[in-house]
Amino acid sequence: xxxxxxxxxxxxxxxxxxxxxxxxxxxxxxxxxxxxxxxxxxxxxxxxxxxxxxxxxxxxxxxxxxxxxxxxxxxxxxxxxxxxxxxxxxxxxxxxxxxxxxxxxxxxxxxxxxxxxxxxxxxxxxxxxxxxxxxxxxxxxxxxxxxxxx
Amino acid sequence: xxxxxxxxxxxxxxxxxxxxxxxxxxxxxxxxxxxxxxxxxxxxxxxxxxxxxxxxxxxxxxxxxxxxxx
Numbered sequence: 001x002x003x004x005x006x007x008x009x010x011x012x013x014x015x016x017x018x019x020x021x022x023x024x025x026x027x028x029x030x031x032x033x034x035x036x037x038x039x040x041x042x043x044x045x046x047x048x049x050x051x052x053x054x055x056x057x058x059x060x061x062x063x064x065x066x067x068x069x070x071x072x073x074x075x076x077x078x079x080x081x082x083x084x085x086x087x088x089x090x091x092x093x094x095x096x097x098x099x100x101x102x103x104x105x106x107x108x109x110x111x112x113x114x115x116x117x118x119x120x121x122x123x124x125x126x127x128x129x130x131x132x133x134x135x136x137x138x139x140x141x142x143x144x145x146x147x148x149x150x
Numbered sequence: 151x152x153x154x155x156x157x158x159x160x161x162x163x164x165x166x167x168x169x170x171x172x173x174x175x176x177x178x179x180x181x182x183x184x185x186x187x188x189x190x191x192x193x194x195x196x197x198x199x200x201x202x203x204x205x206x207x208x209x210x211x212x213x214x215x216x217x218x219x220x
Contacts, residue, residue, distance in 0.1 A: 010176040017169030024162040025197070031155035032204050039211040046218055092218070099214040110207050117200035120193065128189050135181060 008139050015132040022125045029118060036107055043103070047096045054089040061086050156204040163197050 061082035068077040170190055174182065 007176040010173040014169050014173035014177075017166055021162055021166045025159055028155045028159040028162070028201075028204070031158075032207065035155065035208060035211055039215060042215060043218060096218050099218055103210065103214060106207055106210050110203050113200050113203040117196060120196055124189075124193065128185075128193070131185070131189070135185075 005143070008136055008143075011132055011136050011139070015129055015136065018125060018129050018132070022121050022129075025117075026121055029114060029121070032114070036103075040100070040103065043096055043100050047093060047100070050089055050093045050096065054086065054093060057082065057086045057089055154205075154208050156201045156208060159197070159201045159204065163194065163201065167194065 061079060064077060064079035064082045068079055071077045170186070174186065
């Protein structure tokens with residue numbers, strides 16, 4: 001019996017595998033999108049924190065420069081530490097901005113491929129599954145018709 | 151350690167390939183060939199393209215997080 005219906009069993013197995021594949025890959029695409037959203041949010045948090053830090057650093061640097069301008073020439077005020085901090089924060093902020101731009105560009109390209117794949121999962125795969133169901137039903141019907149004669 | 155989504159996607163792709171190989175052992179008529187050529191092969195190709203693009207994007211996101219730490 002198993003041998004006679006091995007093709008039908010195999011097709012049912014393939015049908016089940018396609019359904020599992022559709023669900024599992026939907027989860028994969030959702031996790032990919034989640035990761036993209038999380039990284040964008042993380043970069044924005046870092047940028048926001050750095051902007052606040054930079055603003056504070058710039059204010060401290062300006063205050064230091066004011067003190068330096070009014071300081072006794074024999075007792076100069078050194079603002080180089082503030083200048084370095086502002087420079088470093090500016091560079092880090094610029095680095096984050098560049099990463100944000102790059103991610104936006106790559107995500108834009110990715111969205112085309114992801115859209116096609118999502119369409120395949122939502123439309124093409126269910127059609128394939130329905131096609132297999134029809135083939136299985138047709139094979140089963142043919143076997144039922146032939147069975148009495150055998 | 152949580153696996154990356156494209157790695158799980160690759161695993162699912164392998165499982166589907168195995169299921170097709172198993173089905174193809176017993177299902178070898180014209181409709182089988184038609185199904186394999188016209189439907190399953192494009193699905194597998196499109197899946198590979200997507201998963202490769204996803205891998206590159208996940209690499210990029212990891213690098214961006216790493217490079218902007220501290």
